[in-house]
Amino acid sequence: MRRSTVIFIAALAVFVAVITVMAGAGMISTSFVKTLGMTLCLCLAAVAMDLVWGYAGILSLGHMAFFALGGYMIGMWLMYARTEAIVIEALSGQPLPATPEEIRQGIGNQIFGVIGTSDIPWVWGFAHSLPLQLLLVVLVPGVLAGLFAWLAFRSRVTGVYLSILTQAGTLALALHLFQNDSGLRGNNGLSGLQNLPGVSASQDATSLWLFWASALALAAGYLLAAWVVGGKFGSVIRAIRDDEQRVRFLGYPVEGFKLFVFTLTAVIAAIAGALYYPQAGIINPAEMMPIASIYLAVWVAIGGRGRLYGAVIGAAVVSLLSSWFTGGRAPSIPLGFYTIDWVDWWQVLLGLVFVLVTLLAPRGIGGLFK
């Protein structure tokens, strides 16, 4: 194993231990634990982005769509199972036991009343079952990514054209989900996801569980990515990034490699999303808009492409700074004639940093460690 991998895993373990102790002692709030857990999920998405872009050279501007899809898939079960419990509870007071049909209708009313219907759409067919819905967390983004990659790479769409295509696909998916008849509650999205069905533990406890799960997923994803890029496979995908035609003449089926990496990273992003949204509590189609994927690329660029720890550092630093600046906690700067309010100016600052990093430190923050 490479030294950087060992250091990363050790640092992550120490971080998790420290946060666990601090949370247990009441030194940090539950909402801060959630923020940290969500940040770990974003770091995992950044590892996926680094694999597909930093190593294989495919600038996808749609990987956060897979992240959000993972969130939707787990969110459907969370919302269905919890609503089911509430409906059964509410109907239990009646003299006659509620029929399955009545329960179904109750669930439909509860979840879809907001978009003016009580019919449960077909896409919720597996929502009653956690194992099936967990399978969909992997399958839906995986199949979608595989299909997209097969069509795009087979036609040898590369470079900026591929980026535009991923962005257009992401936008189309988001716009589709904004519609009520997408079956996923349109712009209302899914909510109440922080309540784990059948779990009576407090949010203090569940937020720590999800934080641990996120850390575990990040560690596993990091180890997997390190293993993938460590051997000859990593050599081949970096070669594809630098000169794919030459790799073809070496006899490697370039399209197969790109498809594999694109699909694998989409699944990693989806798993990250499935852990993120129970901590965020709510998901809606705005989360899927291309801007989210562009941010992901910016984090990886700032952190350092082609270095897994660089991607993690970039995602952690920039996303935490971002929530600090946009959360209204950053002090405004009065200039006399104008006041710089960071809620509005943070994006300008981020854009400036991105340009400076690209020009002055193309290897990003991670590059400074070497």
Added chain:
Amino acid sequence: MSALLEVRGISVSFDGFRAINNLSFAIGAAELRAVIGPNGAGKTTFMDIVTGKTRPDSGDVIFGDPPRSLLRMTEAQIARAGVGRKFQRPTVFEDQTVGANLMMALRAPRNPFAVLRFRATDGHHARVVELAAEVGLADHLHRIAGELSHGQKQWLEIGMLLAQEPRLLLVDEPAAGMTLAEREHTTTLLTRLAQTRAVVVVEHDMEFVRRLDCRVTVLHEGAVLAEGSLDHVTADRQVIDVYLGRG
């Protein structure tokens, strides 16, 4: 002599321009051949067709034993069937070490899952060392390829081609930009290679072709103008008119 590669009457046009015009060409299993011709004679297009980068409008390309048509195969499949190509500009993976470049080229299963499971054995490492020695890069195995000199990159690329164990090697202007000493080394490499496989060298430089001391095919306007020893073709009236005369 049975041919390893046989090109039968291929033609290809780009926007009405006939780059290759009913070209036929054959090369034996262990032969060195130089292909010369003025700019635009179709030398590079010829290589593109054999390696699958360009599809001809008509004709056929037959390769190997048993003979198979290359026209329905992808670039990667053709490469796996045993056709290696060296580009004019040395194209090695500059970001990676000499050893990694050679290891990537080494003959082994090429599909993503096999590559993912691949673990280099002592045999693989020994072969990489051997190849590096063969092309004169034994002391540079752990260097990043981007740091090598122009000539060293050319040799690394030849080493990578050797690692592929091709039965036919297409080499585009190997002497371009090389010093005299580097040229000599390259000549030795190519003639030695041709003892065990077919080597086609596309070259501009007459003096270098003379060093190779092999059969020469002259291309002009996408077709074969003359074929034979260098002395034979350079004495040909037509060749002098279209090519050497412009000198």
